[in-house]
Every structure is written in structure tokens, then in C-alpha cells.
Amino acid sequence: MSTLLQQYFLDSLSQDAKAPAVHDGPRTYSYGELDEIVExxxxxxxxxxxxxxxxxxxxxxxxxVTVALMQAALRLGIIYVPVAPxxxxxxxxxxxxxxxxxxVVTDGPIGFATRLGSSTLDLLLASEQDVVPLAPTISPDDPAYxxxxxGSTGVPKGVTISHTNARAFVDWAVVEAGxxxxxxxxxxxxxxxxxxxFDLYGAFAVGAAVDLIPSSAANNGTxxxxFIRERQITVWYxxxxxxxxxxxxxxxFIARAPDDLRVMIFAGEPFPLGRAKALLETWAGVRLMNWYGPTETNVCTGYELSASDLTRNTPIPIGYPASGANVTLRPGPDEGEIVxxxxSVMVGYWGQAPQDGAYATGDFGRIGVAGEIEYVGRSDGLVKIRGYRVEVGDIEAVLGLHEAIQDVAVLAxxxxxxxxxxxxxxxxGGRxxxxxxxxxxxxxHLPTYMIVDRLHIVETLPRTPNGKVDRTHLAHAIGKELE
Incomplete structure (x- = not known):
């Protein structure tokens, strides 16, 4: 049996080519129709x-079509690099x-000079089709995407994920969520x-369908x-x-849980306990899961909420090892950095030395009373904002280029x-x-989710004895002023 990422789709295609694979707005593509685009x-x-x-x-x-492009790249052994619009x-x-x-492939004209080849999706689709090329020999340990x-230095880091890395997570996730x-x-x-x-490959792994939420609706609660109700979503992540x-x-919470929804999964940042309790109590028939893991490890722990969490007064645990991972705390054994x-651990950062052994997440955790891992916090300038992992140093590096700024610190x-x-x-200079x-x-210079929301002017930034910005002191001072 192949252990390549594209095999999920190919297996489901062979089982039922007429089954729906992707719902894209008003259009539904079957596995067979999508495969024609892939070829x-x-x-x-x-x-x-x-x-x-x-x-x-x-x-x-x-x-x-973008999903099909990913599949085409995988079959040709091409490493795809998705960039948000x-x-x-x-x-x-x-x-x-x-x-x-x-x-480079875009939705429209590339918009800037490049020595690379480039095309739009429309032009690729409009091109005359030659004989479908044979798939090359690909190792499961080769990079998939x-x-x-x-990145903390202002330069983004390319987390390289192999077929083995991705499948270790997807195989676990499909079983865990049923x-x-x-x-x-x-x-x-x-x-x-x-x-x-998970959205894409979890669906393809079992011959299910994935329903694409457009960017225009991604931050619109209404x-x-x-969407959940009208599109009859059964698994939300x-x-x-x-x-x-x-x-x-x-x-x-106004109405009962959507009739079709049976699993709701959240990840990427802590879920406030009060909100989680309300969801647990209101939607008693829906399974609620909290998954954890930086991009470098995929999901490495998971926790399913239960009625016992309604009396909890501590944050929701990130749970127990997942995706075949060995998760430890350093120095441990009961508290320390999550390693x-x-x-599922990445091949490494693209262009840098391969990942050697365990990955230290920079997150701190502790062991709860039932042996589950609880998330404590970060050890550096990495924060979660709007669900995205952000190095504040990345934003500070860009702001430091502003002609009117002498010094800057960014806080979440x-x-x-x-x-x-x-x-x-x-x-x-008083500018x-x-x-x-x-x-x-x-x-x-930066994606939308990294644009600053507030500005606070000070005469000087507080610093620790070793010359670093004293973020704890600064956060306390700013927090007091914002109250």
C-alpha cells in the first residue's frame, strides 16, 4: 500500500468516482471530475x-481548481508552497x-517582475492537454509541501512536511474524529x-467531501x-x-445544534474556558475536541471534552499524545517545555539543516491530575493572534523600517x-x-493578520538588565492603561 499523500484521493477515486469530493460554492466536483482537472x-x-x-x-x-493543483503537484513529485491571497x-x-x-501560479496576472515561470489557473486550464505524464518514483520521506x-528575525520560515509527516497526522485524525x-x-x-x-486530506482519506469556505466569509460570524447549517457540515475544524x-x-447558541453537525474541533490557540463550557452544555450531542501542535509537528496532542469539564476551573487541556508522537516535558517530568x-515532526526548515530528533516547541506545559497535558504558555515572543502563529519580532522588524520610528515593541x-x-x-526625533x-x-510587507491594531506612544521602552525589552513590565503597564 502506498504511503504517499496523494494516495488518499486516488484510493477514493477508484472506490467511487461519482462521489462528491469538493463543494466550491454552488458547484460540486465529484472525485472523477476533479481527477480530470488534476490530469x-x-x-x-x-x-x-x-x-x-x-x-x-x-x-x-x-x-x-487550487485543490486539483495540489494533487497534480503531489503526483509529479513537485513540492507545493501555498501562499494566502x-x-x-x-x-x-x-x-x-x-x-x-x-x-508561480496565481488567480490573475502575477503583478510583478519575476525571472520565474508563471501562469494563472485559467491559463493552465485553457492550455491544450498532452498525454498525462507518468508519475515519478517518490519516497514517503520526500517533501510534499x-x-x-x-520568523523571529523578520524572515519567514519554511516548514517542510513530508508525505510521512502529513499522513501520520491525517491517519490519526480520521480515526480520532470518526x-x-x-x-x-x-x-x-x-x-x-x-x-x-485535515480538512482536505481527512476528507480524501475516506472518500468524504470537503466544503470550501470563501475568504470573504472567513471572519464573518453570521x-x-x-454556513454550518445551510451546507449541512458534519465535521467542523x-x-x-x-x-x-x-x-x-x-x-x-440561539438555536439547537445544527442537525447534521456531530464533531467540532478547534486548535491553533487556547479556547476560553467559559466559552467552551457554554458550547459543551448547549450542544450536548456534538463531540468537542481540542487539538494542539505547532506547524513543525502537525497535531501532536488531542483532548475530547466531556461532561466532567463542566466543573473545570482550569484551562482546557491539550490532552494526550497524538499522531504517533512521543511528547515529553523538559526538564519535566511534571512541568516544562513541550518536546x-x-x-509527524517536520523534515526541517527549508534551506536549513534537516530536523535532528525531537522538536522543542517553545511552549510550556504541565501534567494534570488525570495525566493529561495542560498548556501553560510561551517562552518567547511567539503569540497566537486570530488563530495564526505570529512572531512579534517579525512585525517589529518591519515597523523598525518606518522612518519615524526610533524603537518599537509589539504586544498581543x-x-x-x-x-x-x-x-x-x-x-x-519627536516625529x-x-x-x-x-x-x-x-x-x-506583512499578511493581513499581522497588521497592528493599536498604537501606544512612549518616551522609552523598559529593558531588562541584559538589555532586552522588558515585555512583562511593558505588558503590565499597557494593560493597566487600556483598562
Missing amino acids: HLMSALTRHGLKAEDRLVMWTEKSA SNPISRVKQVIELARASF ILFTS VGSDDRLSSHAQFSFDLSV ALAA SVPSALMLMIDHGGL VNGP VGEGTDRSLTAVVVPK RVSLLGLKSHTAT
């Missing part, structure tokens, strides 16, 4: 000279350079976000709540922020949907700094 794209990519191990940057909106051109250029990409995440061929999975996350891996948007603005080893303030990015700025100006400046 057409394989022919087009080969005609453009792409071959195994080349990197293909995909700067596109979510669509069934919200990324500015400067960020896309950075990813292209770091990935040493061979080709690269997900670029925020996904079957009759299910309809939501696809809330952008394809550049690791949550999307639209998301309606998103960051807690999306759930809280539905609770606060979509009337999620992960096993088949608040909780849940109220969590925001605050830029604490020391102006240069004026405005929030609108900072938003405009960061928008040309």
Missing part, C-alpha cells in the same frame, strides 16, 4: 518544465526567493495554514454560522476565534476575539506617528 494540470505543469522536487508557489484563493506582493516575493521556487510561518465517507468537512483555514491539512465570532455575532518526537493584548496587536512606539500610517506601512 490536465499535470500535463500543463510538465509542459512548463516542472519536475520532481521543484517548488511550486500557489498564490491563489481557495477553490476546487491576503499576502502583499513583497511577502510573496520573499517566499518565492526563500523557497527557491521554479514556478512547505508552509511558511512567521470521519466516514458520508461526512461533509468544512474548510475554514487558508491552504497556507496547517489546519487545512456567515459562518449560516477551525481556530477558537472563528467559533467565538459565531457565538458573538452569528447566534450560534515532540515521532513521525487581550483574549479571544478581543486579542489584538499593540505597537508600542518610541518616535524618532508624528499615526496608527493609520503604521497600518499602511505593515500592509505592504
Whole structure:
């Protein structure tokens, strides 16, 4: 049996080519229809000279054709690199350079000069199809895709995931959530976000269908709540922020649970206990799961909520080892940094030395009374905002380029949907700094979710004895002023 990521789709195709594979707005594509697009794209990519191990940057909106492009790349041994459409051109250029990409596919004109080959999805589909190329020999340990995440130096890091890494997670997740061929999975996350891996490949692993949520609705609580009910979603997976948007603005608790929904999974950031209890109590018939894991490890722990959590007064646990992972605490044994080893741990950062052994997450955890792992917090400047992993140093590096800024620190303030990015700025030579100006400046360099929400002007930044910004002191001071 093949252990390649594309085999999920191929196996389901052979079992029932007429079964729905992807719901894309009003259009539904069967496994057979999607496969025809995959083969057409394989022919087009080969005609453009792409071959195994080349990197293909995909700067596109979510669509069934984009899903087909991923499958085409996998079958040809091409490493795909999804980039969210919200990324500015400067960020896309950075990813292209770091990935040493061979080709770029967009929804529309590339919009900037590049020495690389490039095309739009429409042009690829309109091209004349040659004979479908034969699939090359691919090892399960070869890279399947690269997900670029925020980096502490201002340079994004390319997390390289092999077929083995991805399948270790998907195989576990499908069993854990009990996904079957009759299910309809939501696809809330952008394809550049690791949550999307379960949405797509979890569905394909069992011959189920995935329903793509358009970017325009991703942050609209009313639209998301309606989507679950109207599209008859049975398995939902998103960051807690999306759930809280539905609770606060979509009337999620006004009516009973959607008739078809049976599993709701959240990951990517802590879920406030009060909200989780309300969900658990209101939707007693829906399984609620909390999954944890940085992009570098896929999901490495999981926890399913139960009635006993209604009396809990501590944060929801991240649970027990998942995806075949060995999870330990260092120095431990009962508290320390979360360290992960096993088949789901990444190949390494693209362009850097391969990952050697266990991956230290930078997250701290402790062992609860039932032996489950509880998340304590971060050890560095890495924060979760709107469900995305963000290095504040990445934002600070960009803000430091602003001509009116002498010194800057970025803090994540608040909780849940109220969590925001605050830029604490020391102006240069008494120059004026405005929030609108900072938003405009960061928008040309960073994804939308990394644009600062608030501005706080100070004369100097507090520092620790070793010269680093005293973030604890600063956060306390800013928090007091915002109260």
C-alpha cells in the first residue's frame, strides 16, 4: 500500500468516482471530475518544465481548481508552497526567493517582475492537454509541501512536511474524529495554514467531501454560522476565534445544534474556558475536541471534552499524545517545555539543516491530575493572534523600517476575539506617528493578520538588565492603561 499523500484521493477515486469530493460554492466536483482537472494540470505543469522536487508557489484563493493543483503537484513529485491571497506582493516575493521556487501560479496576472515561470489557473486550464505524464518514483520521506510561518528575525520560515509527516497526522485524525465517507468537512483555514491539512486530506482519506469556505466569509460570524447549517457540515475544524465570532455575532447558541453537525474541533490557540463550557452544555450531542501542535509537528496532542469539564476551573487541556508522537516535558517530568518526537515532526526548515530528533516547541506545559497535558504558555515572543502563529519580532522588524520610528515593541493584548496587536512606539526625533500610517506601512510587507491594531506612544521602552525589552513590565503597564 502506498504511503504517499496523494494516495488518499486516488484510493477514493477508484472506490467511487461519482462521489462528491469538493463543494466550491454552488458547484460540486465529484472525485472523477476533479481527477480530470488534476490530469490536465499535470500535463500543463510538465509542459512548463516542472519536475520532481521543484517548488511550486500557489498564490491563489481557495477553490476546487487550487485543490486539483495540489494533487497534480503531489503526483509529479513537485513540492507545493501555498501562499494566502491576503499576502502583499513583497511577502510573496520573499517566499518565492526563500523557497527557491521554479514556478508561480496565481488567480490573475502575477503583478510583478519575476525571472520565474508563471501562469494563472485559467491559463493552465485553457492550455491544450498532452498525454498525462507518468508519475515519478517518490519516497514517503520526500517533501510534499512547505508552509511558511512567521520568523523571529523578520524572515519567514519554511516548514517542510513530508508525505510521512502529513499522513501520520491525517491517519490519526480520521480515526480520532470518526470521519466516514458520508461526512461533509468544512474548510475554514487558508491552504497556507496547517489546519487545512485535515480538512482536505481527512476528507480524501475516506472518500468524504470537503466544503470550501470563501475568504470573504472567513471572519464573518453570521456567515459562518449560516454556513454550518445551510451546507449541512458534519465535521467542523477551525481556530477558537472563528467559533467565538459565531457565538458573538452569528447566534450560534440561539438555536439547537445544527442537525447534521456531530464533531467540532478547534486548535491553533487556547479556547476560553467559559466559552467552551457554554458550547459543551448547549450542544450536548456534538463531540468537542481540542487539538494542539505547532506547524513543525502537525497535531501532536488531542483532548475530547466531556461532561466532567463542566466543573473545570482550569484551562482546557491539550490532552494526550497524538499522531504517533512521543511528547515529553523538559526538564519535566511534571512541568516544562513541550518536546515532540515521532513521525509527524517536520523534515526541517527549508534551506536549513534537516530536523535532528525531537522538536522543542517553545511552549510550556504541565501534567494534570488525570495525566493529561495542560498548556501553560510561551517562552518567547511567539503569540497566537486570530488563530495564526505570529512572531512579534517579525512585525517589529518591519515597523523598525518606518522612518519615524526610533524603537518599537509589539504586544498581543487581550483574549479571544478581543486579542489584538499593540505597537508600542518610541518616535524618532519627536516625529508624528499615526496608527493609520503604521497600518499602511505593515500592509505592504506583512499578511493581513499581522497588521497592528493599536498604537501606544512612549518616551522609552523598559529593558531588562541584559538589555532586552522588558515585555512583562511593558505588558503590565499597557494593560493597566487600556483598562
